[in-house]
Amino acid sequence: MSYQANDKRYDKMLYRKVGNSGLKLPAISLGLWRNFGDDIPLTTQKDLILKAFDLGITHFDLANNYGGGAAEQNFGFIFKTYLQDYRDELIISTKAGYHMWDGPYGDGGSRKYLVSSCDASLKRLGLDYVDIFYHHRHDPETPLEETALALDSLVRSGKALYIGISNYSVKDAEAISHIFKALHTPFIINQMKYNLLERDFEDNLKALTNSEGVGNISFSPLAQGQLTNRYLNGIPEDSRISRKGALTDAVTFEKNMQIVRDLQTVAEARQQTIAELAIAWQLRDAGVTSVLIGASRVSQLEENVKALDHLTFTDAELQAIDTILRQKKGQ
């Protein structure tokens, strides 16, 4: 089973600096939260991962709990079979912070949990180290110093190269950032939900990460598929909603679909699809280092990477988008 990566893979993708660090991430990264568990054929997973790499997507994002551990296991198998020779061209991240195993040590932010979980992730992935290790969410029951020191020790012991946080409030992000600074921990990235329909990131976290010199990677940039043409004519049987259940309540979903229909006009005028528009809209902002997409088929990856063909927006386009979002949200 051999694989030769596309020799044009670096021609089109953009690579952007992560905050003040020396690391660059592709403008589009691939996450393995959905579509990489044991419910999806391994050949589909392999096709997605290898296609992503062929398109210049060098960053794959995982977590201990994706697919209950199966995503790490499956990625590990695909990596070992096809991508080992490319290890130095890959940024592989994982996380711990949500419930992973029973008992008092399988959840949260304690040193006990984070170190054991990182070891278990490395075993499933078949790796000596991950490039980025994230605390998946703040744990109010653990002092931030303990969490920060545990993450710092993962770097010092060679199990992770860089540290990130995810789903932290502005206050907790600021506090842990200051601890990391004192420890000289390579804390370089924040992972947060951000898309055209959910813009909380813009309120304060964006300013904080900017002032702290930390990069940002946005998850669910397509609102799990709502910001695409996926649901414009109903709910397809093979979609995430059919497989995993509703993404939001019915009223919000209908409101979102109205927004998407209106956004389609702006997208078409830019000769883009809605997904391309949604990705480009985020990347217009240098504060967003990378957009962390999911995909269930190769054609989605191909479409999403086309966003890079048209990243600039006129003031009139940005205004039109803001007006659509404001009107439909009833603000």
Ligand SMILES: NC(=O)c1ccc[n+]([C@@H]2O[C@H](COP(=O)([O-])OP(=O)(O)OC[C@H]3O[C@@H](n4cnc5c(N)ncnc54)[C@H](OP(=O)(O)O)[C@@H]3O)[C@@H](O)[C@H]2O)c1
């Ligand atoms: N830190 C955290 O707490 C957290 C939370 C959530 C996610 N994440 C990370 O973010 C990653 C991405 O999240 P996400 O999967 O919600 O991202 P997303 O990009 O918003 O949604 C991905 C889904 O959108 C649909 N899609 C993608 N491109 C499409 C296209 N061109 N046309 C039509 N449909 C398209 C597919 O749905 P179908 O499956 O229906 O085809 C795909 O599975 C995750 O894998 C994970 O790594 C992190």
